[in-house]
Amino acid sequence: MALLDILHYPDPRLYNKAKAVERIDEKLRTLIDDMFETMYAAPGIGLAAVQVNLPLRVITIDVSEERSDPLCLVNPEILARRGTVELEEGCLSVPGVYEMVPRSEWIRVKALNREGDAFEVEANDLLAVCIQHEMDHLEGKLFVDYLSQLKRQRIRKKATKLNKQATL
Ligand code: GNR
Ligand code: NI
Numbered sequence: 001m002a003l004l005d006i007l008h009y010p011d012p013r014l015y016n017k018a019k020a021v022e023r024i025d026e027k028l029r030t031l032i033d034d035m036f037e038t039m040y041a042a043p044g045i046g047l048a049a050v051q052v053n054l055p056l057r058v059i060t061i062d063v064s065e066e067r068s069d070p071l072c073l074v075n076p077e078i079l080a081r082r083g084t085v086e087l088e089e090g091c092l093s094v095p096g097v098y099e100m101v102p103r104s105e106w107i108r109v110k111a112l113n114r115e116g117d118a119f120e121v122e123a124n125d126l127l128a129v130c131i132q133h134e135m136d137h138l139e140g141k142l143f144v145d146y147l148s149q150l151k152r153q154r155i156r157k158k159a160t161k162l163n164k165q166a167t168l
Helices: 026-041 125-138 149-167
Strands: 046-048 058-061 071-082 085-091 094-103 106-112 118-124
Touching: 026 046, 026 058, 026 071, 046 125, 058 125, 071 118, 071 125, 085 125, 094 125, 094 149, 106 125, 118 125
Parallel strands: none
Antiparallel strands: 046 058, 058 071, 071 106, 085 094, 106 118
16 A cells, blocks of 8 residues: 655646546556545545546545545446535645535436446435546546636645745
8 A cells, every 4th residue: 555646736737637447457456545545644535546646537535424435436427417516625636725616416426446347326415526526637627627717826826835835
């Protein structure tokens, strides 16, 4: 197991579109395990492979209080969505920023699991929001992209400064 480095906004690699996984083998399962470890350590409720510099359609999630309900989605697709919900979102790639983002309140998603078997999951509220947040990462989209340009400019400025400090 290994902790992976998380890319920070405005790193251009966060804007790459992730590629579909073609084969679920031991190498991919190791990546999934490392993503869970990295997500739990952060701590975060979700992580997309794009955030650890692997542009693949792989997501790990655990929205449970006890951190005991791991969910891995490979090549996820949203089959149906209903309603709207707005929660305050954060992102491990945009530390310290929390903003409201409108999302679908209920979704039905199809994906492959860690074993490579197809399954479907229905989600609402926080889990639905988290899945949509992670699926945006696969499209190279961040939650700050939903904000006004003025807000995003402020966030970008602050983030660039923080990133510079971190590399000194
Ligand atoms: O840890 C996270 N919390 C969170 C809170 C509200 C909505 C979405 C999220 S996902 C985020 C982890 C992350 O950056 N995943 O990409
Ligand atoms: Ni995120």
